[in-house]
Amino acid sequence: MLDSDSKIWLESCFKKNVRFDESMSSHTSLRVGGAADAFVMPEKPEELVELIKWSRQRDIPYIVIGDGTNLLVKDRGIRGIVVVLTKCLKSITKRGMGRDGIIVTALAGARMQALCSFAIKNGLKGMNFAIGIPGTVGGGIMMNAGTVYGSIKGVLDSIKILLPAGHTKIIMRENLNFDYRKLSLKDEVKEVNQGQPVILGACFCLHPSDPQKLKRDAEEILKARKERQPTGLPSAGCFFKNPLSGKTAGELIDLAGLKGKSIGGAETSLKHANFIINRDRASAADILALIELVQETVAKKFNINLEPEVKIVGQ
Numbered sequence: 625m626l627d628s629d630s631k632i633w634l635e636s637c638f639k640k641n642v643r644f645d646e647s648m649s650s651h652t653s654l655r656v657g658g659a660a661d662a663f664v665m666p667e668k669p670e671e672l673v674e675l676i677k678w679s680r681q682r683d684i685p686y687i688v689i690g691d692g693t694n695l696l697v698k699d700r701g702i703r704g705i706v707v708v709l710t711k712c713l714k715s716i717t718k719r720g721m722g723r724d725g726i727i728v729t730a731l732a733g734a735r736m737q738a739l740c741s742f743a744i745k746n747g748l749k750g751m752n753f754a755i756g757i758p759g760t761v762g763g764g765i766m767m768n769a770g771t772v773y774g775s776i777k778g779v780l781d782s783i784k785i786l787l788p789a790g791h792t793k794i795i796m797r798e799n800l801n802f803d804y805r806k807l808s809l810k811d812e813v814k815e816v817n818q819g820q821p822v823i824l825g826a827c828f829c830l831h832p833s834d835p836q837k838l839k840r841d842a843e844e845i846l847k848a849r850k851e852r853q854p855t856g857l858p859s860a861g862c863f864f865k866n867p868l869s870g871k872t873a874g875e876l877i878d879l880a881g882l883k884g885k886s887i888g889g890a891e892t893s894l895k896h897a898n899f900i901i902n903r904d905r906a907s908a909a910d911i912l913a914l915i916e917l918v919q920e921t922v923a924k925k926f927n928i929n930l931e932p933e934v935k936i937v938g939q
């Protein structure tokens with residue numbers, strides 16, 4: 625997919641920060657997936673802008689990822705460029721009063737857990753819903769990551785995005801199109817009709833509180849998560865979205881008799897049936913076959929279509 629000229633340009637611009645034929649199993653929490661043609665880690669925001677503009681001009685597809693904790697990459701990998709922001713957009717800063725709370729700015733490559741810790745240390749309430757959610761701020765915004773305590777949508781003030789043509793735009797929360805585990809930025813690329821907008825960072829609206837109390841609450845939330853969820857084996861968290869009402873996806877999978885079901889090295893967890901775990905060197909094909917079995921069985925038994933929450937990408 626990448627011709628030699630493109631490889632030369634990437635190498636000259638990114639040096640040790642570009643890798644070719646890079647296995648995506650090293651960059652996803654499910655630990656599966658074939659190789660990406662190129663894997664690029666810009667170190668400066670200007671490098672990121674240049675890369676996105678260049679990819680678009682050359683018609684080379686790109687995908688921006690965070691920590692790959694909500695990604696299933698197929699076995700034949702990703703054509704084009706995978707871009708990671710964790711080396712260039714990492715800062716978290718407190719800004720002062722905003723329209724209805726204290727504004728904290730977090731760049732897209734910062735870890736969600738770093739933002740949660742920053743909020744606790746600074747005595748700022750609002751982020752504890754996200755305690756224990758792995759991944760980056762950018763990934764969390766794109767996924768509208770959340771728990772029973774809340775979701776990203778509830779604490780955002782605005783986001784800053786980079787459009788494929790190379791200019792940036794700030795979008796206020798009232799103009800953001802959030803849904804369950806989803807932010808749609810489709811309207812932003814109508815005119816260019818090519819390439820994915822990149823989330824560069826966001827302003828979060830938080831409220832003063834007691835750091836000690838926030839810390840205690842966070843510890844309890846983390847403890848409860850550990851009791852409910854499988855730890856120690858590769859997964860992408862809950863695989864399917866919960867139906868809008870009635871039983872959760874995990875309960876439906878359990879009732880369908882598929883808790884602990886395995887195909888190849890992939891298995892629905894005995895601890896939480898909506899976690900698909902990579903028990904023993906699973907391939908993406910194993911996981912996809914298990915997903916299909918779960919969807920077909922649940923549809924047949926309960927007439928409910930389970931939709932994956934995890935993004936499935938690649939070939």
Ligand SMILES: Cc1cc2nc3c(=O)[nH]c(=O)nc-3n(C[C@H](O)[C@H](O)[C@H](O)COP(=O)(O)OP(=O)(O)OC[C@H]3O[C@@H](n4cnc5c(N)ncnc54)[C@H](O)[C@@H]3O)c2cc1C
Binds near residue numbers: 691764
């Ligand atoms: C053990 C475990 C527990 C989990 N628990 C939860 C939970 O409680 N709640 C929850 O909501 N999720 C949970 N998840 C899922 C996952 O952690 C979240 O969805 C997380 O927010 C994804 O962040 P990421 O950086 O890993 O994104 P990635 O998986 O890398 O990417 C997710 C999507 O966002 C896009 N994207 C990422 N960054 C950007 C950017 N800067 N600009 C544009 N697009 C971007 C990617 O292209 C992809 O489509 C869990 C996962 C694991 C492994």
